[in-house]
Each structure stands twice: as structure tokens, then as C-alpha cells.
Amino acid sequence: MKVSPTRNRQAERREATRREIVETAWEIARSDGLAAVTLREIADRIGMRPPSLYTHFESKNAVYDAMFTDAYIQLHETSAAAAIPDEPRAALLTGAQTYFDFATADLARYQLMNQPALPDFRPSESAYAASLRQYEWFRGRMAAVGVTTQADLDLWTALTSGFVNQQLANDPGGDRWRRQLPRLVDMFCTAVGIPDPEARSTSR
Structure with a gap:
């Protein structure tokens, strides 16, 4: 019987969250300009507390980097x-x-x-x-x-x-x-x- 490789679901969820953060940052940039991208605005839009967002991106520039x-x-x-x-x-x-x-x-x-x-x-x-x-x-x-x-x-x-x-x-x-x-x-x-x-x- 072929055994499927073990999935790292935690890593997949983390990557999906990072992807959502970056996509939300693009939405903000397109509607209000690049300078309007802030961690607080991203957190508000995706329904995440700012401290939780910091576990994915330590600063606004880290979001810009992504x-x-x-x-x-x-x-x-x-x-x-x-x-x-x-x-x-x-x-x-x-x-x-x-x-x-x-x-x-x-x-x-x-x-x-x-x-x-x-x-x-x-x-x-x-x-x-x-x-x-x-x-x-x-x-x-x-x-x-x-x-x-x-x-x-x-x-x-x-x-x-x-x-x-x-x-x-x-x-x-x-x-x-x-x-x-x-x-x-x-x-x-x-x-x-x-x-x-x-x-x-x-x-x-």
C-alpha cells in the first residue's frame, strides 16, 4: 500500500495566512496607495489582532518585502x-x-x-x-x-x-x-x- 507523505498542516495554514496578508496589502495599496499599507489596517481588514499579525510579519517593511x-x-x-x-x-x-x-x-x-x-x-x-x-x-x-x-x-x-x-x-x-x-x-x-x-x- 502506498503511503502518502505526511502533510504539515500547520505550515500550510501559516503560509495561507501570509498569502492572505500580502493579498490584503495589495488591495490597500491599489485603493489608497502604497503608503496607506499598515499592519493595523491589514489586521482590521482580515479580522486579526495586530499582535497575531506580528507573528507573520515583524514590520510594515517586511510586508513590503513580501x-x-x-x-x-x-x-x-x-x-x-x-x-x-x-x-x-x-x-x-x-x-x-x-x-x-x-x-x-x-x-x-x-x-x-x-x-x-x-x-x-x-x-x-x-x-x-x-x-x-x-x-x-x-x-x-x-x-x-x-x-x-x-x-x-x-x-x-x-x-x-x-x-x-x-x-x-x-x-x-x-x-x-x-x-x-x-x-x-x-x-x-x-x-x-x-x-x-x-x-x-x-x-x-
């Missing part, structure tokens, strides 16, 4: 799930659209990941590792289309982040800057030497 990690895990899962074409320019456009849609879908998440919205918060080493893992995955994807130098990677991230910032600041919920992504990709590819497949086909 949110930061969660955000980069979400980004990685979203990026990895995208169907990337083989042709380099098409691959870059798909990657740009995927990141743009992820970033503009949630202002609070984007601010925590990329902007100094919380002057007193710095991600811990373990939380920052999640962002580094995502960056290394991104570096591998860019290398696959021929973008390998740090300067070119920096140019790409500056351009795509700049488009996100413009969209969030000037046309939230719209697509004014998303419509410009094909032009961004073409300009970037011309600058770094990725050939246009249509130009190649017409020159033969």
Missing part, C-alpha cells in the same frame, strides 16, 4: 508564459508588449518595483534576489535575439520603462504609448544593428 518578491514572481510568470516569435524584431515587440501590459495593469505594483514611492523601504537581499533572477532571465531572452551588451540592455530598459511612465502619467487606462511600441522596436533595432526582415527580403 510584496516586492511577489511582484517579481508575477512578472517572471507572465513573461515566461508569453509566446515569443523566432524573428528578432517580432520577439522584441512581443516582449515589449508583454512587459508594458504587465506594468500598466497595476500602478501600485509598478511603483513598488521600479519607483522610489516609499523613501524608507529598501528590499532585503532575499527580496532583491527575485528581481535579479528576473533580470538574468530577461538578459537571456535578449541575448537570443542578438542583444548582449550592457549598454544596449540599458537602452532597451530605459525606453520601455519610459513608455510605461508616460502611459501611466498621461493616459492611464488608455493605449496611447502602447500603439507606439512598434516604432520603439524599429528604432531600437536600427540603433543596435538588428536587421529588418522585410528589408532583407526585398533586397534579394
Whole structure:
């Protein structure tokens, strides 16, 4: 008879509670801003006494740390799930659209990941590792289309982040800057030497 592995139900309940705390913190951040996230507000919303919440997160910054990690895990899962074409320019456009849609879908998440919205918060080493893992995955994807130098990677991230910032600041919920992504990709590819497949086909 096959014996099922023993479940650690206490650990499962603890993890479920931590997940509920983080999800509640996101709800607060999305409705009232990141600075509105407090342990007391989280405890009130989930019906937990503040001292009990401290057994899961010792401070507000510890909650932000878990949110930061969660955000980069979400980004990685979203990026990895995208169907990337083989042709380099098409691959870059798909990657740009995927990141743009992820970033503009949630202002609070984007601010925590990329902007100094919380002057007193710095991600811990373990939380920052999640962002580094995502960056290394991104570096591998860019290398696959021929973008390998740090300067070119920096140019790409500056351009795509700049488009996100413009969209969030000037046309939230719209697509004014998303419509410009094909032009961004073409300009970037011309600058770094990725050939246009249509130009190649017409020159033969």
C-alpha cells in the first residue's frame, strides 16, 4: 500500500495566512496607495489582532518585502508564459508588449518595483534576489535575439520603462504609448544593428 507523505498542516495554514496578508496589502495599496499599507489596517481588514499579525510579519517593511518578491514572481510568470516569435524584431515587440501590459495593469505594483514611492523601504537581499533572477532571465531572452551588451540592455530598459511612465502619467487606462511600441522596436533595432526582415527580403 502506498503511503502518502505526511502533510504539515500547520505550515500550510501559516503560509495561507501570509498569502492572505500580502493579498490584503495589495488591495490597500491599489485603493489608497502604497503608503496607506499598515499592519493595523491589514489586521482590521482580515479580522486579526495586530499582535497575531506580528507573528507573520515583524514590520510594515517586511510586508513590503513580501510584496516586492511577489511582484517579481508575477512578472517572471507572465513573461515566461508569453509566446515569443523566432524573428528578432517580432520577439522584441512581443516582449515589449508583454512587459508594458504587465506594468500598466497595476500602478501600485509598478511603483513598488521600479519607483522610489516609499523613501524608507529598501528590499532585503532575499527580496532583491527575485528581481535579479528576473533580470538574468530577461538578459537571456535578449541575448537570443542578438542583444548582449550592457549598454544596449540599458537602452532597451530605459525606453520601455519610459513608455510605461508616460502611459501611466498621461493616459492611464488608455493605449496611447502602447500603439507606439512598434516604432520603439524599429528604432531600437536600427540603433543596435538588428536587421529588418522585410528589408532583407526585398533586397534579394
